Amino acid sequence: MTALWILIAIVVILLLVVYGWYMALIKRRNQAREALSSIDVQLRKRADLVPNVLKIASRFMEHEKQLMSELTELRASTMKGYDPKDPEAVKEHLQSADAMRGAMMQLFAVAENYPELKSNETMITAQHTYSEVEGHIAAARRFYNAAVTELNNAVEIFPGNMIAGMANVQEMPFFEETDEAAKKPVDASEYLK
Amino acid sequence: MALNIDETRPQLRGFTNFYETELRQWLAERSGRHGNAKIFALAAGGIGLALLPLWIWLYVLADIRLHEVSGELTFAIPLLYVVGVVYGASIPLRRLHGEVKAHLLGRVCNYMGLAYQERPQNFPFDAFMDAGLLPSYNQRLLEDHIRGIHDTVKFELAECVLKRRQRTGKTTTYVEVYHGILISLTFAKNFSGELLVRRDAGAIGNFFGGLGKEQRIRLEDPRFEKMFEVYGTDQVEARYLLTPTFMERIVDLTALFGKKGVELAFTDNRLLVSIRVTTDQFEGGGLFTRMTDTVRIETLVQELCAVFDVVDTLQLNLRTRA
Numbered sequence: 001m002t003a004l005w006i007l008i009a010i011v012v013i014l015l016l017v018v019y020g021w022y023m024a025l026i027k028r029r030n031q032a033r034e035a036l037s038s039i040d041v042q043l044r045k046r047a048d049l050v051p052n053v054l055k056i057a058s059r060f061m062e063h064e065k066q067l068m069s070e071l072t073e074l075r076a077s078t079m080k081g082y083d084p085k086d087p088e089a090v091k092e093h094l095q096s097a098d099a100m101r102g103a104m105m106q107l108f109a110v111a112e113n114y115p116e117l118k119s120n121e122t123m124i125t126a127q128h129t130y131s132e133v134e135g136h137i138a139a140a141r142r143f144y145n146a147a148v149t150e151l152n153n154a155v156e157i158f159p160g161n162m163i164a165g166m167a168n169v170q171e172m173p174f175f176e177e178t179d180e181a182a183k184k185p186v187d188a189s190e191y192l193k
Numbered sequence: 194m195a196l197n198i199d200e201t202r203p204q205l206r207g208f209t210n211f212y213e214t215e216l217r218q219w220l221a222e223r224s225g226r227h228g229n230a231k232i233f234a235l236a237a238g239g240i241g242l243a244l245l246p247l248w249i250w251l252y253v254l255a256d257i258r259l260h261e262v263s264g265e266l267t268f269a270i271p272l273l274y275v276v277g278v279v280y281g282a283s284i285p286l287r288r289l290h291g292e293v294k295a296h297l298l299g300r301v302c303n304y305m306g307l308a309y310q311e312r313p314q315n316f317p318f319d320a321f322m323d324a325g326l327l328p329s330y331n332q333r334l335l336e337d338h339i340r341g342i343h344d345t346v347k348f349e350l351a352e353c354v355l356k357r358r359q360r361t362g363k364t365t366t367y368v369e370v371y372h373g374i375l376i377s378l379t380f381a382k383n384f385s386g387e388l389l390v391r392r393d394a395g396a397i398g399n400f401f402g403g404l405g406k407e408q409r410i411r412l413e414d415p416r417f418e419k420m421f422e423v424y425g426t427d428q429v430e431a432r433y434l435l436t437p438t439f440m441e442r443i444v445d446l447t448a449l450f451g452k453k454g455v456e457l458a459f460t461d462n463r464l465l466v467s468i469r470v471t472t473d474q475f476e477g478g479g480l481f482t483r484m485t486d487t488v489r490i491e492t493l494v495q496e497l498c499a500v501f502d503v504v505d506t507l508q509l510n511l512r513t514r515a
Contacts, residue, residue, distance in 0.1 A: 038429045132383070139432035146413060 018163060025160065025169045028151040032172050035144035036084055039175065042137045043078055043097050049133060050075050050104070053126045057107065060117035064110055071107060074100040091173035098178055101137070104130065141175045148172045196487045198494055202501065204305040204343075205494065211304055212490055219296065223289065224484040230285040231481060241278030248274060286480050293484075297477035298337065301493055306341055313338035313351045317377050317463075321353075324458035325389050325406065325424075326467045328370045330355035337475045343501050344510040350376040350500055352474045373454075373469040376500055378509055380464045386426035388434055388459040390443065393422050414440045420447060434459050439507070446506045450499075466503055 054068055061068070077096045082089040108127060111117050152171045155164040164170070198208045249271055295311060302309035313335050321327050333355055340349040353375050356367040387407065394402050399422050406424040410431045417440040425431040435443075447455050454469040474496050478489030504510070 035428070042429070135382070135436075136429060136433050139436075140429045142413065142432045143428045146411070 018159075021160060021163050022167055025151075025154050025164055025167060028147070028154050029169050029172075032144070032147040032151045033084055035140070035147040036090065036172075039094075039097070039137065039140040039144050042133060042140045043100075045133045046100070046104075046130070046137065047075050047079050049126065049130055053104075053107070053123075053130065056120060056123050056126060057111065057117065060114045060120070061110065064107075067103070067107060067110065071100070071103050074103050087170050087172055094173060094175045095178075097137075098176070101134070102178075141177075144175050148174055197491055199498075202498065204498075204501065208304065208494070216297065216300060216490065217485060220293070220484045220489070223293065226289055227286075227484045230289050234282045234286045237282035238279060241282060242275065245271065245275065283480065290476075290478075290480050293489075294475070294477040297489065297493060298475055301490070301497065302339060302341075305494075305497060307497070308340045310338040311336060316349065316351045316375075317465075318351075318353070318375070320377065320460060320463070321375050321458070321465055321467065324387065324460050324465055325391075326375075326456055326458050326465060327353075327355060329357065330370055331358040332356040332367055339475075339497070339500075341500075343504045346504045346509045347379045348376060348500055348504065350374055352470075371469070372471070373467050374474060374499065376466040376468070376503060378464045378466065378504065380459065380462060381509065381511065382434060383462060384430050384434060384459060386430045386459075388423065388425040388431050390435070390457040391422045391424070392454050392456055393420055412440060413437070414444075416444055417441075420444065442507045446503065449502055449506060464507075464509065468499065468503075 050071060054071060057064070058068060074096060078093070078100050080093075080096075082093045084090060108130075111123070117123055151169075154160045155169060155171050196209050196212050198205055198212075200206055200208055298309050298311075316335060316338050318333075318335060333353070335351050335353050338349065338351045340347075342348070351374075353371065353373060354369060355371040357370045359366050359368050388410075389406065391402065393399065402422070407426050408424065408428070410423040410425050410428060412418055412423060412432070412435060414437060417435075421443070423431060423435065443455070443457065450468055454467075456467045458465040475493065477493050478486065482489055
């Protein structure tokens with residue numbers, strides 16, 4: 001009889017542990033999704049800013065039509081709807097957001113070659129606002145990546161992986177900054193002349 | 194003794210010359226009065242305290258008590274007598290000290306491009322209280338309101354002492370619960386929420402300290418996380434304000450002020466900083482410090498420069514994204 005009670009107690013404890021683990025997993029997944037939506041809020045702000053920047057830039061940068069149309073396409077792709085429950089779709093969405101950032105940086109870099117545009121009041125204000133929005137995106141990225149780290153650790157580590165499998169909780173992709181320019185080796189000889 | 198001032202600071206260029214021509218003479222002129230006040234304090238205090246045994250003998254040992262005075266008060270009376278003697282004997286000294294303090298602070302602040310008011314007017318004390326940087330209190334002393342601009346950053350500060358009432362039986366005492374410098378600074382970034390950066394108080398302290406606060410924000414800098422607890426209204430905005438670089442600067446600031454305890458809050462587009470201190474600030478020397486002792490000025494300048502150190506260490510004139 002005692003053995004039976006011990007067995008029941010073990011099973012109950014096990015069930016409680018599994019439930020606790022499951023609860024923690026769901027909490028982490030929801031936090032990662034909340035962080036993802038906070039990225040989207042900031043991306044929306046950036047997307048709202050792009051048409052204004054392009055409008056000003058198009059007046060001065062007639063030779064950069066390709067870059068501008070690329071930006072318009074990237075904006076559309078970033079704002080395209082996606083399924084936040086599908087890690088692949090999230091990954092694609094974040095990659096397109098990152099590509100958009102790269103293109104915007106390129107636009108501002110090219111704008112340096114147009115003194116009139118560079119000194120244009122509206123452009124200066126737009127650049128200032130853009131920089132603020134980028135600051136918020138960077139902050140949202142840190143929040144998201146921290147939430148994803150917690151989620152992925154919980155999903156990958158035993159017995160979390162088993163419970164996650166049963167509950168269909170999946171790992172989520174990190175929002176990584178793939179700045180090609182930053183990865184290029186720096187030629188210091190130019191600065192040491 | 195020669196004045197030891199760091200004249201590499203832009204606000205202090207030519208300060209030694211200013212001291213020699215404007216302050217030293219003024220202080221020297223008060224040396225005689227200071228000496229007399231010290232002699233009076235020692236003489237009056239000495240005589241008064243010498244009479245204490247006689248007083249005790251009369252009221253306690255000879256059992257000559259006033260019938261209406263309770264037993265507890267009988268013991269309190271000698272104590273009050275001592276306090277009264279010390280207070281009375283030091284009146285001329287304290288009066289001179291107040292005069293010297295007001296003059297030195299006024300002149301030195303003026304030289305450094307700062308505005309000084311002994312009694313604060315419109316100091317945003319409530320903002321510090323609302324932000325959760327200060328404990329609850331029953332008595333408040335706010336003095337030495339200093340305002341200025343450093344590297345485009347506007348600031349104002351004041352020294353603050355808070356005391357809480359404590360009742361033990363029939364006696365009421367006031368215990369100091371906070372003594373520090375409160376600094377309010379303009380901040381280069383726009384934000385709408387609130388953020389509080391408090392010193393880590395250990396697991397139990399953090400648990401009770403966090404009750405009723407906004408959500409706890411965990412940040413990725415392990416050094417920062419070990420030293421501070423962050424509470425805020427918005428996870429993203431918290432990270433927008435506390436960038437990795439800014440967190441490093443806060444850690445550096447803590448190193449600068451040692452164990453005094455630095456705490457911060459972001460509210461209404463301002464950065465509020467609280468620095469706990471153990472001694473009175475902006476006093477311009479102690480009661481018995483020799484009038485022309487350079488320590489008076491050196492300490493005062495060092496205390497005033499703390500606010501520049503805050504601005505410089507946190508690089509508040511810059512907008513950091515990283």
